[in-house]
Amino acid sequence: MVPDDEGGGLMRADLLTDAVDGLDEALAAVDGFDDALVDGLLRPGPGQAAGLAGIADAVAGSPPAGRVAEAAEKAAAGAAGEDHFVALAAARTALLGSVHDALVARVEEAVGRPRAEETGTAPADGAEPAVNLLVAARSWLCDLARAGWRGIDHELVAGASAVVSAMLPEPGLRRLAALLDGFAAELAASCPGATLEQVPVRRWADLWSRALLLTLPGAASVPAVAEVTGRLLPLGVDLQEHATAVQAQVHAVFEPDGGGAPRLVRASVSAPKPDTVVGAGLWQLLRPHMSLLAAVSEGRAMELDGMPVTGEGDLVWEDGRARMGEPADVFATARVALPSAAASATAPLDRHPARIAVPVLLEGYAVEEGDGRVAFQVAGERVAVDVDRVPAAGPLTPEVVASSGACVGLLRWDDGEFLLQPLAVERTVRKKAVAVHAGAWAGGTADKAGVRAEKAATDAVTVLRERAGRLLRK
Amino acid sequence: MVPSARPRKLAKVPFVELADGRLQGVVSSGSDIGRVYVSSVAAGTYAFACSTNNNRPCGGARGGFCNHIRALVDEAVLQYGVARVARYLKAELTGEDPDAHTVFSAMSSTRPAQGDSSAAAQVFSRFLRHLSYLELAPTTAPLPEMQWFPTTRAVA
Numbered sequence: 075m076v077p078d079d080e081g082g083g084l085m086r087a088d089l090l091t092d093a094v095d096g097l098d099e100a101l102a103a104v105d106g107f108d109d110a111l112v113d114g115l116l117r118p119g120p121g122q123a124a125g126l127a128g129i130a131d132a133v134a135g136s137p138p139a140g141r142v143a144e145a146a147e148k149a150a151a152g153a154a155g156e157d158h159f160v161a162l163a164a165a166r167t168a169l170l171g172s173v174h175d176a177l178v179a180r181v182e183e184a185v186g187r188p189r190a191e192e193t194g195t196a197p198a199d200g201a202e203p204a205v206n207l208l209v210a211a212r213s214w215l216c217d218l219a220r221a222g223w224r225g226i227d228h229e230l231v232a233g234a235s236a237v238v239s240a241m242l243p244e245p246g247l248r249r250l251a252a253l254l255d256g257f258a259a260e261l262a263a264s265c266p267g268a269t270l271e272q273v274p275v276r277r278w279a280d281l282w283s284r285a286l287l288l289t290l291p292g293a294a295s296v297p298a299v300a301e302v303t304g305r306l307l308p309l310g311v312d313l314q315e316h317a318t319a320v321q322a323q324v325h326a327v328f329e330p331d332g333g334g335a336p337r338l339v340r341a342s343v344s345a346p347k348p349d350t351v352v353g354a355g356l357w358q359l360l361r362p363h364m365s366l367l368a369a370v371s372e373g374r375a376m377e378l379d380g381m382p383v384t385g386e387g388d389l390v391w392e393d394g395r396a397r398m399g400e401p402a403d404v405f406a407t408a409r410v411a412l413p414s415a416a417a418s419a420t421a422p423l424d425r426h427p428a429r430i431a432v433p434v435l436l437e438g439y440a441v442e443e444g445d446g447r448v449a450f451q452v453a454g455e456r457v458a459v460d461v462d463r464v465p466a467a468g469p470l471t472p473e474v475v476a477s478s479g480a481c482v483g484l485l486r487w488d489d490g491e492f493l494l495q496p497l498a499v500e501r502t503v504r505k506k507a508v509a510v511h512a513g514a515w516a517g518g519t520a521d522k523a524g525v526r527a528e529k530a531a532t533d534a535v536t537v538l539r540e541r542a543g544r545l546l547r548k
Numbered sequence: 549m550v551p552s553a554r555p556r557k558l559a560k561v562p563f564v565e566l567a568d569g570r571l572q573g574v575v576s577s578g579s580d581i582g583r584v585y586v587s588s589v590a591a592g593t594y595a596f597a598c599s600t601n602n603n604r605p606c607g608g609a610r611g612g613f614c615n616h617i618r619a620l621v622d623e624a625v626l627q628y629g630v631a632r633v634a635r636y637l638k639a640e641l642t643g644e645d646p647d648a649h650t651v652f653s654a655m656s657s658t659r660p661a662q663g664d665s666s667a668a669a670q671v672f673s674r675f676l677r678h679l680s681y682l683e684l685a686p687t688t689a690p691l692p693e694m695q696w697f698p699t700t701r702a703v704a
Contacts, residue, residue, distance in 0.1 A: 345686035
């Protein structure tokens with residue numbers, strides 16, 4: 075146990091390594107289904123039928139039991155239609171939703187913060203995006219399931235391209251478009267499936283089932299439910315990217331004006347991109363669309379006035395509703411404001427272990443290094459550190475993490491264990507605590523290496539824009 | 549997950565990809581700023597094609613790989629790494645420390661045939677599609693699906 079007097083550093087790390095009841099059983103049912111997708115459901119064998127029956131059994135006590143059982147039977151006979159595939163994807167999503175809930179309950183216990191209050195969800199907004207595109211996407215995904223990961227070839231994978239191109243300009247379809255684009259690129263890089271050495275079985279089943287559910291009208295809509303006014307204290311930036319999309323998410327503590335409970339929120343900005351825009355180029359692409367990135371780099375809070383927020387605690391950022399605030403130190407925020415900040419409940423469809431990203435502060439740990447891996451020894455427990463998730467265009471490196479004494483990070487869960495993704499670390503240089511932030515370059519930098527990376531990225535985009543100006547619309 | 553592309557200078561070869569069973573891309577003309585060459589090499593057979601965006605054949609690509617194709621291979625290796633390019637093209641690499649030159653020679657030495665240039669229009673339209681990604685509006689609505697695509701420090 076970390077002694078109480080360490081304030082925000084209090085975390086019951088032992089709870090993170092304890093077994094979670096029912097977890098293995100739920101994941102075994104998921105794995106059985108996922109294995110069935112490897113060879114495809116065109117002519118399934120007995121092993122695949124067992125996997126399909128397994129997932130139906132696992133949800134037998136729940137409302138969709140009947141539909142899932144029927145879908146499993148049809149699929150085992152090689153006769154599944156689109157509705158059957160959707161039912162199976164829904165069953166898989168529900169099982170992983172239960173895994174998510176069990177893991178989140180465990181994290182809440184470990185960090186000892188106030189429990190998320192259900193704020194309720196708003197109905198999907200009225201705008202129904204082009205149904206024909208959703209139908210086209212669904213049909214491609216069902217073809218994938220029939221072919222199986224071992225059966226993919228360039229022709230099949232290329233089928234996504236036209237759908238994605240048509241979807242990307244539609245804001246309401248951006249979620250599905252970005253997912254399909256990244257998924258298809260990954261499949262294309264793995265073609266032909268027949269000679270693939272290793273299939274990322276659970277990952278592709280995740281992407282497949284998630285995409286399939288997003289083809290249901292309204293599934294991707296998570297509208298804002300309120301407007302908030304008060305002070306936003308950033309904790310750090312999480313960067314996500316695939317070849318043709320990037321998203322930066324700022325995790326922060328929000329303190330409402332006039333008192334009231336502080337809460338954990340996120341602010342996101344994302345953009346489609348050419349695959350040659352990488353590194354510092356990602357920040358350049360996003361920077362003009364969210365002033366919060368500059369605040370993060372400058373170490374400042376922001377004052378929000380009527381900023382829309384979803385039931386999940388996602389701010390839907392508008393620069394016009396935010397202004398730069400006072401300097402705010404991330405570690406002060408983590409020590410003082412984070413312990414009482416409540417998280418929001420996750421929307422039903424988003425409940426998945428991959429979605430877990432809980433801000434925590436760790437202090438007083440010992441660093442364990444070896445094989446290029448880093449782990450923290452916290453109160454006698456080992457917490458693996460995921461240094462790969464730290465953006466390359468920034469000053470935080472695995473070496474800096476390994477020499478740190480305090481860390482603000484996101485607690486995640488992957489492949490059976492909890493991991494810590496560092497957002498910022500504090501280390502002692504000449505008896506002084508110095509903070510290094512993963513997202514330090516998000517809003518710009520004067521760092522020498524950073525300036526060089528910025529210049530290279532600017533040149534790349536300049537060339538592309540010049541080429542686009544000459545060759546597009548001719 | 550696919551490691552992200554390695555940063556490279558784009559002035560000479562603004563676009564390169566491994567797609568449609570080919571290494572294909574667009575090479576800027578050294579003499580005319582408004583002209584680009586659309587070049588490709590097929591996986592397995594190494595059948596090659598090179599022509600301008602106005603469909604004129606490349607003078608250098610008669611009987612063998614031209615310099616545009618050499619530039620294409622160089623930049624593909626920079627962007628994706630030599631192993632992925634060789635695997636995609638089914639090029640047998642011999643010797644230690646293979647590089648772009650090894651891949652180029654391995655293919656070129658088989659005396660590949662000139663392919664038809666019918667793919668050029670398709671490659672060019674893929675390039676335009678690629679450029680159009682710069683024109684798409686960023687959004688501040690969250691994309692939860694991007695959680696499956698964390699940044700990694702790994703590059704190709």
